[in-house]
Amino acid sequence: MRWVNIRPGRQLAIYMAALPFVLVVIAYLLGSGARLAENPNDKLLPALSSMGLAVKQMAFQLDARTGSYLMWVDTLASMERLAAALAISTSLALLIGIVIGLLPAANALLGPFVSVTSMVPPLALLPILFIVMGLGETSKIALIVIGTLPCIIRDLSMKVQELPREQLIKAQTLGASTWQIALRVVLPQILPRLIDSLRLQLGPAWLFLIAAEAIASDSGLGYRIFLVRRYLAMDVIIPYVVWITLLAFAMDFALRLLQRKAFPWFASVRAE
Amino acid sequence: MSAIRFEDVWKEYGDHIVLERITLDVAPRAFLALVGPSGCGKTTFLRMLLGEEAPSRGRILIDGEPLKPEPDADRGVVFQRYSVFPHLTVLDNVLLGRELQQSRLLGRLFGRARREATEQAMTLLEEVGLKGHETKYPSALSGGMQQRLALAQAIMRGPKILLLDEPFGALDPGIRADIHVLMKRLWNETELTVVMVTHDLSEAFSLATRVIAFERNRNRPEERERYGATISRDLEIFPRRVAQPHADHPIRSGRDDPAAQGA
Structure with missing residues (x-):
């Protein structure tokens, strides 16, 4: 079948839409983990937990x-x-x-x-x-x-x-x-x-x-x-x-x- | 109900002559069909009659008065496409003419005036076979129904002349036959002079009282630009068709026609 005729189903389309987002998050987590393992004080790619703390401080305190x-x-x-x-x-x-x-x-x-x-x-x-x-x-x-x-x-x-x-x-x-x-x-x-x-x-x-x-x-x-x-x-x-x-x-x-x-x-x- | 007169009308675009030497008298309440090959100026003729374009030479008279240079409510029109407004429901499309007429500032009617107009519009919708579809948008209608709606919309405003630009050209044969019956009835029961452009000869001969053929007399490539199309045949249908002088139940339109009131 030609590529122009291949249509993903509804459910598959949702997964496909989610895929790039998931990949970006995974790539970030991997990068962040690697940098933090080398230097726990690294500021460039903070862990999710430190971002969570920052949001808590900025938004709820x-x-x-x-x-x-x-x-x-x-x-x-x-x-x-x-x-x-x-x-x-x-x-x-x-x-x-x-x-x-x-x-x-x-x-x-x-x-x-x-x-x-x-x-x-x-x-x-x-x-x-x-x-x-x-x-x-x-x-x-x-x-x-x-x-x-x-x-x-x-x-x-x-x-x-x-x-x-x-x-x-x-x-x-x-x-x-x-x-x-x-x-x-x-x-x-x-x-x-x-x-x-x-x-x-x-x-x-x-x-x-x-x-x-x-x-x-x-x-x-x-x-x-x-x-x-x-x-x-x-x-x-x-x-x-x-x-x-x-x-x-x-x-x-x-x-x-x-x-x-x-x-x-x-x-x-x-x-x- | 109006007489139309073309006096030696020419239409040129720059050096290109589209129509030449058009002289024509159309009797009130006639049903005129314009036929001819593509590109022979039928639509240009209609657009001049509509006031959308001005003749390059000659003049057009309606009941002896020079034609107004822009479209107005005297001349209703139905095009092949885009004749109805997609953002208005069927009922609102029919009401629009009345609303524009009676409410200059807002273009909308409220309360009693709207109820009265709605009553008339519903009668008209029933006449054209669109009862039960009032709340739909035109996109939900078939092509034939959209053209019926366009006819109802034009007639609601009560024009003297109804111009039809290949109105049924895109319809299936069966649906076209139905709408022909409707068209004949509308012509009989309203006080209209009808001018219809069509490329369907059988349609022309089955509906019209008079068929006009446009043709280019000179068609050699070097002559094409300098010679326009002109009227080549002018056929009165025999036996003569005449619109009923007084309909039993004339379709009520927006015009306060003295003739209809017995004045």
């Missing part, structure tokens, strides 16, 4: 200096920034993307501008943001917005243009004004596609968040990682990275679930 549970405070600070930034960029992108995609005049005016600005490396703007907006929350949120907004706008305006021409004509023959076309035909069909776009932008959003927190911050997951780096505290860094990954994955999963539940018609449209 009151920090004596600040009087708070550090890991939760960090998580809350990072999630607030991320949520604020993504709320701003998705709502702006929805508005601008639909306008550009639906109105040829708006496309002529803004299309090239968005294309060019989406090529500006956002991290190169970070110093400017810090200078102009200071080191507070605003500049961090602004970085994530600047980093994700042009991409979502471009994606959404293209998705609007990909809607079948027949639908827009049909809506007009039903008497729809431009506003009504946007509201009843385009917006509801773009929302599930916005979720796709947002899922793809979660990665860059986290990247910009961590970068901004690493450079100038006094709280947040990225701040903590870069702070404890000075002490080679791998037992804190690794659990933090795993925790960030879990958070990002949970957000992605939630978005996918929302898409399926809120737009039951979308799956068959996408399958076409």
Whole structure:
């Protein structure tokens, strides 16, 4: 049988999905065990037990200096920034993307501008943001917005243009004004596609968040990682990275679930 | 119910002439079928009538008035595909025209207005044989049912002219025969002038009152670009078919037609 026709069954697929994770963990444990056997004070690949201790200390014990549970405070600070930034960029992108995609005049005016600005490396703007907006929350949120907004706008305006021409004509023959076309035909069909776009932008959003927190911050997951780096505290860094990954994955999963539940018609449209 | 008049209409894309010297008078309540080989400009003709494209020369008149340069509610349309909205249920697809008409700001009806519109929509859905499918999304319907839905959706808004762009081309023969019966009834019971593009000659002759054939008269490679297609045959169906002047139970549509009210 050809390889292209070999499909794993459901159960086998689960095992296969788990395999790479298990292999990575095993490889880590072996490496960590070997290094620790040679030097019990090795900091590079800490044992699971020392990471567990670190997590216990960071997440479940009151920090004596600040009087708070550090890991939760960090998580809350990072999630607030991320949520604020993504709320701003998705709502702006929805508005601008639909306008550009639906109105040829708006496309002529803004299309090239968005294309060019989406090529500006956002991290190169970070110093400017810090200078102009200071080191507070605003500049961090602004970085994530600047980093994700042009991409979502471009994606959404293209998705609007990909809607079948027949639908827009049909809506007009039903008497729809431009506003009504946007509201009843385009917006509801773009929302599930916005979720796709947002899922793809979660990665860059986290990247910009961590970068901004690493450079100038006094709280947040990225701040903590870069702070404890000075002490080679791998037992804190690794659990933090795993925790960030879990958070990002949970957000992605939630978005996918929302898409399926809120737009039951979308799956068959996408399958076409 | 509208008369359509083409006065020496040409359509060119740059140097490429697609249609030339189209002069045509279509009587109100006619059922016009456009036939011809692929690429002979049938669809271009329909798109001009729809207002999606403007003629390069000549003009198109509807009841003596120049055609509006963009699609509007006077001219309903059913395409071969993508005629219904995938994000709306069957019922919402039919309601959409009424909602857009009566609610300019939100495009949605609530309460009593919605109940009344729903009642009409349900009657119409029953007419086209989609009773019991109101809550489904179009993707759950077969191709024939989707086209029935598209017809109901277009008729709900009460257009004067219904344009059909190979609407039944993708359907199985049996299903096509069923939908032909429906199409005939809709034409009889509403006040429509119908223009249908088709590549199926038997469909054209079994439904239409008049069949127009488009053809390129000059087809040598060096002439192709510079000579467009034009009307080569104009056949009145004999014995003459005429739409029933007054249906016993006209299908209620969105138009407040004075004729229907006996004015």
